[in-house]
Amino acid sequence: QVQLVESGGGLVQAGGSLRLSCAASGRTFSSYGMGWFRQAPGKEREFVTAINWSGAHTYYADSVKGRFTISRDNAKSAVYLQMNSLKPEDTAVYYCAADQYGSAEYRAVRYDYWGQGTQVTVSS
Numbered sequence: 001q002v003q004l005v006e007s008g009g010g011l012v013q014a015g016g017s018l019r020l021s022c023a024a025s026g027r028t029f030s031s032y033g034m035g036w037f038r039q040a041p042g043k044e045r046e047f048v049t050a051i052n053w054s055g056a057h058t059y060y061a062d063s064v065k066g067r068f069t070i071s072r073d074n075a076k077s078a079v080y081l082q083m084n085s086l087k088p089e090d091t092a093v094y095y096c097a098a099d100q101y102g103s104a105e106y107r108a109v110r111y112d113y114w115g116q117g118t119q120v121t122v123s124s
Helices: none
Strands: 004-007 010-013 018-024 033-039 046-051 058-060 068-073 078-083 092-099 118-123
Touching: 004 092, 018 033, 018 092, 018 118, 033 068, 033 078, 046 068, 046 078, 058 068, 078 092
Parallel strands: 010 118
Antiparallel strands: 004 018, 018 078, 033 046, 033 092, 046 058, 068 078, 092 118
C-alpha cells in the first residue's frame, strides 16, 4: 500500500515557475514507477510526465516537453515536478500516481495509487 500526498501548487503568473512535490509512504517506493497527471475543469484527466523506478527513464507529454522536468529521490520517497515557463493552459489540478510495475507509464489505468491532487493556477 502506498499513500501519496502532493504539495507545492498555487497561483503563478504566466512565464513563472512552480515545483510540485509528491511524498510517498511505504517501504517499496523505490520499486514504483511514478507519474504526474492533471485535470482542468470540464476536461478529462491527462498525462503530464512519468519516471521509472530508478529514474533512468522519463516520458513527457508533448505539451510540456522542454518546460517541465520530473525527478525522484528514492531516499526521501519523493517525486518532483519542476514546471517552468508556465502557461494559462497549464491550469489544472495536478495528481501524482504510483505504478507497482515500476515503469514510466503514460496510461492512467496502469497506476495503482493516486494522491488527492494540488491546484495549479496560471494567470495571464
